[in-house]
Amino acid sequence: MACRERVEMESASNVLEHIVLDRSAEPTNLPLALLKHITEDFNDKRQIGCGGFGIVYKGDLQNSSVAVKRILNCHTFNDESFNRETTSLISVKHKNIVRFLGYCANTENKAMKHSESGEPSKYIFAEMRERLLCFEYISNGSLDRYLTDNSRNL
Numbered sequence: 001m002a003c004r005e006r007v008e009m010e011s012a013s014n015v016l017e018h019i020v021l022d023r024s025a026e027p028t029n030l031p032l033a034l035l036k037h038i039t040e041d042f043n044d045k046r047q048i049g050c051g052g053f054g055i056v057y058k059g060d061l062q063n064s065s066v067a068v069k070r071i072l073n074c075h076t077f078n079d080e081s082f083n084r085e086t087t088s089l090i091s092v093k094h095k096n097i098v099r100f101l102g103y104c105a106n107t108e109n110k111a112m113k114h115s116e117s118g119e120p121s122k123y124i125f126a127e128m129r130e131r132l133l134c135f136e137y138i139s140n141g142s143l144d145r146y147l148t149d150n151s152r153n154l
């Protein structure tokens with residue numbers, strides 16, 4: 001990683017860590033590079049759950065952890081839905097609701113090689129969309145696991 005990128009990464013990581021530790025801090029816009037970095041590029045081994053809209057990964061900061069929800073099918077979960085979800089999460093603050101820490105909406109156009117059978121390959125531009133939500137990390141696991149485990153003991 002280049003020196004400037006490392007400085008930017010450390011600064012973004014400090015901002016997120018500050019939000020985790022200061023419960024009165026507001027959620028903020030987070031760089032995709034940071035969320036990729038703390039989840040080791042959304043590595044399978046960091047996956048902690050899977051919901052209706054995406055996969056949840058554990059991300060590690062210097063002194064704390066966060067949960068990063070990566071929205072799947074960004075093209076069907078459109079910007080209107082993402083913006084609505086994000087603004088609702090920002091405004092909901094309650095001791096019984098997992099704290100929302102930040103969000104990331106990143107769209108890039110990348111030139112990609114495309115080949116159809118029998119034709120020479122050519123480059124096309126593809127829109128790469130990433131939509132992510134970041135929450136405080138709850139270490140006790142999912143409530144449904146407790147309910148399932150307890151109902152087995154009845």
Ligand SMILES: Nc1ncnc2c1ncn2[C@@H]1O[C@H](COP(=O)(O)OP(=O)(O)OP(=O)(O)O)[C@@H](O)[C@H]1O
Nearest residue numbers: 048049050051052053054056067135136137138142
């Ligand atoms: N903040 C968190 N800390 C720890 N684990 C989490 C956290 N958020 C989610 N998980 C794990 O990921 C799983 C899926 O969470 P997710 O919120 O995506 O599910 P969901 O309730 O189906 O939500 P939605 O329908 O909005 O996608 C949870 O059951 C839990 O195991």
